[in-house]
Amino acid sequence: QVQLVESGGGLVQAGGSLRLSCVASGIMYSDNTMGWYRQAPGKERELAATMTIGGNTNYADSVKGRFTISRENARNTVYLQMNSLKPEDTAVYYCNYRAERRNSTPRIYWGQGTQVAVSS
DSSP: OEEEEEEEEEEEEEOOEEEEEEEEEOOOOOOEEEEEEOTTTTSSOOOEEEEEEOEEEOTTTTTTTEEEEEEEGGTTEEEEEEEEEEGGOOOEEEEEEEETTTTOEEEEEEEOOEEEEEOO
C-alpha cells in the first residue's frame, strides 16, 4: 500500500509561481512512475507531468516550457515547479503513483489533491 501526501498549493496571480511536493510512504515498488494530474471544475482529470524512476518525463503540451517535474527517489518525493502560471492552470492537482509489478497488473495510487488557483 502506498500513501501520497501533497503540499504547496495556493492562490497566486497570473505570471506567478508555485512548487508542489508529494511524498510517498508505505510499501514501495522498485518500478514506478510518479507524477501530477489536474482536474478543473466540470472537467476531466488530465495529465500534467509524469516521471519514471529512471528519469523519463512526459508533459502535457499546455504546460511544456512552464512546468518542470523532478524526483528525489531516496526521499520518495516528486515535485512540480510551476512557473508563468495562467488562469487556465486553476485546478485541483493530484499526485499519482503507478506501480509496475512483475507478472501482475499495475497498481495506481492517488493523493488527496491540492488546490491551485490562479487569478487574472
